[in-house]
Amino acid sequence: MVLVSAGIGATPVLAMLYALAAARSTRPVLWLHAARDRQHHPFAAEVRRVMLALTNGRSYVCYSRPGSRDKMGEGFDATGHLSRSVLDVVGIPREADVYLCGPPRFMADMKEAFAALDVAPQRIHVEIFNGSEPMTPGVVGAATRAPHLPKDDANTGPLVSFARSGIAVHWKPSAYQSVLELAEACDVPARWSCRTGVCHNCESGLISGVVAYLPQPLEKPADGNLLVCCSQPIGDVVIDL
Numbered sequence: 001m002v003l004v005s006a007g008i009g010a011t012p013v014l015a016m017l018y019a020l021a022a023a024r025s026t027r028p029v030l031w032l033h034a035a036r037d038r039q040h041h042p043f044a045a046e047v048r049r050v051m052l053a054l055t056n057g058r059s060y061v062c063y064s065r066p067g068s069r070d071k072m073g074e075g076f077d078a079t080g081h082l083s084r085s086v087l088d089v090v091g092i093p094r095e096a097d098v099y100l101c102g103p104p105r106f107m108a109d110m111k112e113a114f115a116a117l118d119v120a121p122q123r124i125h126v127e128i129f130n131g132s133e134p135m136t137p138g139v140v141g142a143a144t145r146a147p148h149l150p151k152d153d154a155n156t157g158p159l160v161s162f163a164r165s166g167i168a169v170h171w172k173p174s175a176y177q178s179v180l181e182l183a184e185a186c187d188v189p190a191r192w193s194c195r196t197g198v199c200h201n202c203e204s205g206l207i208s209g210v211v212a213y214l215p216q217p218l219e220k221p222a223d224g225n226l227l228v229c230c231s232q233p234i235g236d237v238v239i240d241l
């Protein structure tokens, strides 16, 4: 199984890595990741820790522009982009199942590279790296802005990271009643309808961390998810928005 990602595209394949580790999988697993440098290498320590639970796991990380303090062998294995030549170096069997997530250009290049190694198209799975369309009933004609930090980021308090939007912001209980309100303050695209924990239209992935609910939702979200409309972070959280 080959889990391939670039940047924050690591999010969905990291969930797969966790599932393999939880199942104590003995399957050969190769983690391939591309980042700019150590500063822009998400979940690096987490991946190393989860990989320890896999008896046949290995990883190979490329930094396109390592920082002056980045040393090869410490967090990354090669300088440059993930490319066909890297796939040759790491060795990809034709019967590999490949899971890909990253920017569109990266995914197109990788699909081509795996196809050139005779990996059958039905074995190459991709996750399109876009958030879902926002659902905001009653809001008409609002200008769309790129996600940004709010004007009044607190600098203290739990850190709420909106992984797909690349925004990390501090939770300020006096300013926001829910994670959804914080997302809106940052123009992070989010879906909602009832805003009171009933419809589950705001259900999103909770990649790490714990939240509390006020008000309590009618039904709990699925394991690994949260309802952003009625939750508040307890400590740092990473959310798939």
Ligand code: FES
Residues within 6 Å of the ligand: 191, 192, 193, 194, 195, 196, 197, 198, 199, 200, 201, 202, 203, 227, 228, 229, 230
């Ligand atoms: S918006 Fe309905 S449950 Fe969150």
